Amino acid sequence: MNEDSLVRDAVFVSGAAAPTDQVLDLFHGVRLTPTQRRIAHSLVQHAASAAYLSAAEIAELAQVSQPSVTRFAIALGYDGYPALRRRLREITAGHGRPTADVPAGNELQRAVRDEVENLHRLAEQLADPDRVTAAGALLANSRPLPVLGLRAAAPLAAYFAYFAAKVHPDVRVLDTGGSLLADRLDQARTAGATALLAIVLPRYPRESLDALREAQLAGLSVVVITDSAVSPAAEYADIVLPAAVGAQLVFDLHTAPMTLAMVLLQAICDAAPSHTQRRLEEFEQSAARRQVFLN
Numbered sequence: 001m002n003e004d005s006l007v008r009d010a011v012f013v014s015g016a017a018a019p020t021d022q023v024l025d026l027f028h029g030v031r032l033t034p035t036q037r038r039i040a041h042s043l044v045q046h047a048a049s050a051a052y053l054s055a056a057e058i059a060e061l062a063q064v065s066q067p068s069v070t071r072f073a074i075a076l077g078y079d080g081y082p083a084l085r086r087r088l089r090e091i092t093a094g095h096g097r098p099t100a101d102v103p104a105g106n107e108l109q110r111a112v113r114d115e116v117e118n119l120h121r122l123a124e125q126l127a128d129p130d131r132v133t134a135a136g137a138l139l140a141n142s143r144p145l146p147v148l149g150l151r152a153a154a155p156l157a158a159y160f161a162y163f164a165a166k167v168h169p170d171v172r173v174l175d176t177g178g179s180l181l182a183d184r185l186d187q188a189r190t191a192g193a194t195a196l197l198a199i200v201l202p203r204y205p206r207e208s209l210d211a212l213r214e215a216q217l218a219g220l221s222v223v224v225i226t227d228s229a230v231s232p233a234a235e236y237a238d239i240v241l242p243a244a245v246g247a248q249l250v251f252d253l254h255t256a257p258m259t260l261a262m263v264l265l266q267a268i269c270d271a272a273p274s275h276t277q278r279r280l281e282e283f284e285q286s287a288a289r290r291q292v293f294l295n
Contacts, residue, residue, distance in 0.1 A: 020121065022091045023047045024229055026076055026084075034232075038062045039072045041230045043088070045244065051088035055081040111248035118244040118256040125242075126263065135223045135239045136267025142195035142221075144170035146188040150177055150208045153199040156254060160199070160261045166283050167269055167276045177207035185211060186218070195221040197264075200233035201257060202245055212236035225257055225264070 027040050042062040043050045050058060058081070059066040073084040105113070126132065139145055145168050149157025154175040165171045170191075174184050185196075196215045200208045213236050215222050224237040227245040234240045243260040246253030269276040287293060 020044060020047050023088070026087070027230065030076060032075070032230075035064050035068050036072045036075060037230055037232065038064055039069060041228050044228050044230055047088075048092050051085060051092045053085075107248070111246060111253065114248055115246045115253050115255045118246060119259060122243050122256050122260060129267075131239055132241060132264060132267045133270070135241060135264060136269075137271040138195045138221050138239070139197055139223060139264070140168070140268045140271035143192050144172050144188050146172045146174055146185060146193055146196050148174045148185075148196060148198040148200075148208065148211055150175060150181075150205045150211075152203075152252065152254070153201045153208070156201075156258055156261060157199050159258065160197070160265060163262070164265055164268065167265075167279045169279075174211070177205065181207060181211055182214060185214060189215075189218045189220060193220060195223060198222060198224045198233065198237075199257065199261065200224055200226045200231065201254065202227060202247075202252060204232050209233060209236065223264075225260055227257065 023044055026043075032040060039058065039062045042058065046053075046061065050061075053061070055069045056066050059069045062069075070081050073079075073081045076084060078084045078087070145164065147157045147161045147164070149155075149160075157173055157175055161171045161173045172184070172188055174181055174188075188196075196212075198208065198212055198215075200212075209232055212222055212224070212233060216236055221239075222237045223239045223241065224231075224233045225241050225243065226233045227242065228234075229240055229242045231240075231242070241260055241264065243256035245257065246255065
């Protein structure tokens with residue numbers, strides 16, 4: 001997938017998700033350089049507040065140079081960053097974070113409240129479930145189903161796979177990098193895999209992106225759960241399912257991506273309801289026979 005089609009073809013959003021979807025519209029049809037993608041990513045992640053930041057502050061947020069922010073604005077068709085900022089303010093008017101009724105609280109409370117906001121945004125995006133439904137159908141029909149998750153995403157990939165294995169006959173977790181990753185991906189394709197689910201979270205392991213590139217070259221359909229529609233992983237995906245990551249604590253919070261993963265698993269179940277029911281009944285019978293659980 002090229003950057004021209006990145007924004008609208010690779011992200012599922014609804015009209016209720018403004019201002020994020022309107023910010024994404026700014027990049028539609030524009031070929032972005034890697035540096036510009038980082039700036040775009042920051043603007044999407046901080047849509048409500050970015051409109052009131054200076055070019056230097058945006059540069060610091062995206063970890064790029066200030067001239068890069070100016071060139072980015074010009075690439076979008078504006079005279080400079082001030083003109084882009086005015087447009088951002090128009091887009092985000094009335095969407096600022098409410099403060100009157102919600103106490104600021106301490107750092108831990110603010111981090112949790114930000115996670116609640118991430119879940120609210122995810123709920124708004126799911127008002128139009130078509131993209132999740134399409135992703136569920138792709139993954140349900142893949143035999144086997146490889147699930148990629150490296151570094152910070154490895155626990156989430158394992159969590160998803162644990163439950164997916166109850167309704168899918170062959171789920172393969174790819175959670176280690178190196179040359180073995182390419183081998184296991186190739187083995188899955190040879191065994192009949194037609195799609196790959198990848199969970200790619202900041203700080204975006206290089207090996208994850210390499211694996212997505214290889215999966216595309218091998219002809220696999222790629223579904224990615226990541227933190228933003230302009231994440232680096234989006235370039236190699238057929239379907240991008242974004243869920244924001246909380247970054248207020250020392251280590252990131254992955255509440256929304258985990259929720260989205262389970263929503264996607266529901267879509268997989270819905271894609272083959274009779275098969276899902278049969279697999280679940282077989283598991284329950286086996287678990288009861290072996291007395292796996294206390295109740």
